[in-house]
Amino acid sequence: MSETTSKLHIDKYAHIKAHFQEHGWAIVPSVLSKEKATTILKKLWEVADIQEARGYTRFNPFMDPNANNVRIWYQPEIHNVFTELSFHPVALGLVEAGLGSRPILSNFNTNIARSGTESMALHSDQSLTYPGPWNHTWVVNAAWCLTDVRAENGATMYLPGSHKFTTREQIPPNAPGLLVPFNAKAGDLILFSGALWHTSGVNRTQDEDRAILFGYYTAPHLRTQMNWTAKIARNLQDLKTPEQRRILCLDDMVDLSAEGDFRYLKEQYPNLAI
Template identity: 50%
Template sequence: MPFQLNDAKAHLKEHGWCKIPSVLSTDEAAAVLDRLWKAKEEAEKRGEDTYMPLIDPNPSNIRVFYLLELDPIFRDLIANPTAIEMVKSVLGESFLISNFTANIARPGSQSMALHSDQSLVFPEPWRDVWAVNVIWCLTDVSKANGATLYIPGSNNYVSRRDVPANARELLVPFEGKAGDIIVMDGRVWHTSGANVTADQDRALLFGYYTAPFVRQQVNWTAKLPREIQDTLSPEMREWLGLNPLGNVGVAGDLRYLSVQYPEDDAVVAK
């Protein structure tokens, strides 16, 4: 039976996540992975850290930031039509691209903190979905090689008190094949998995999209060189928050007063 995107949207809405298979072919995923390693090298030449001791226990967990600046292939992926359609199914027509990063779990890598994306930046209660991650699998992903671990049903948690004391025992992996994407809403509690294999890398990309009133993790106006900004479509400029006007009319009503509240013909006649 062919994959149905509407089924994925329904699963995402109910469970807080879904998997969409083969958005990239195996060869395409391998090509992106090759360019990711080159992006890592370029980032390090610029003096950017690819190991963050604040969140990762050891350097076997590699993180590459600012992917949109480093290679045009990542600008293509962040605007992939399937990814954008899934984002819009949660956040609506208006949203921002907050960040696009890579996480490569090499053998020996360990888990970061258990968290939900919204719990890091929003005060309780977390009743609405204001963030979405689109996770690109560039390698086959398994529990053994460090798949992202999540708590089923945690998209229904509205406060930190809802996280159970045995949370670690409840974690299950998002497993997939190279080329799959996993879409996860910002309320799902998760962590990076430990890579206990001897020789397998686990490479994931995280496209992080938010509601338009949320401050972006990256100031793209400052980070993206002008020559890159000038190549972007009007749609991409809007998503990156590059235009001078933003966060206007997202949820309000900006129709003229005469349209919002038409004068009564009888009153006008008097």
């Protein structure tokens, strides 16, 4: 990569990071090719069939009003697409910019809004992870668009400025009328803060799916929603790199690095007699 190309690359991501910090979200265009996104979506339907045969349901009435909203859960042993996107360097780099160093993967699943799907609850992912007040960003979503995403086909709808809310009481009573859709193309990556209040949209098309694969990353001190040690077969765990194992919390010890200085006392205070 030439010096000029490198500078353009750095400038592009600096702009995206700045937009995320100001607005609580940002879109990275064309991280995947449209062909790649289509291939992944095809594989995900295959995963859905396998999961259903194992007893997993595609419809979760706790989350969605009707069965037109399809959920496909993380199944790394079925296809490596999950691993490929979970540790994608572009996503991880931007997640780190939003969360700080050493984020972990809390959950990873697909949401496909089919014709007739309705909106789930208005929520912030951070509010589901720990109680308020929410004074810091501890959660970032990396949302992979596997189809075009727009209001008509059930785009994720967000409440502008809500990433700055610290309590639920700050949500305005007319919030549904203030929601704005994310507009993106197949292959784009949407990053949004876990503090941003949002919901799934209504798919008003006749026969068009809206498919997004969500990587849900948190700061390392939070417990993951998914128990990866139980979820991922041991033979697949053994194939992970040290960094991948850290991201999935597969090792015996928790990550102590958030703000820690874990040197011996005599090294922390070398000028004192201890």
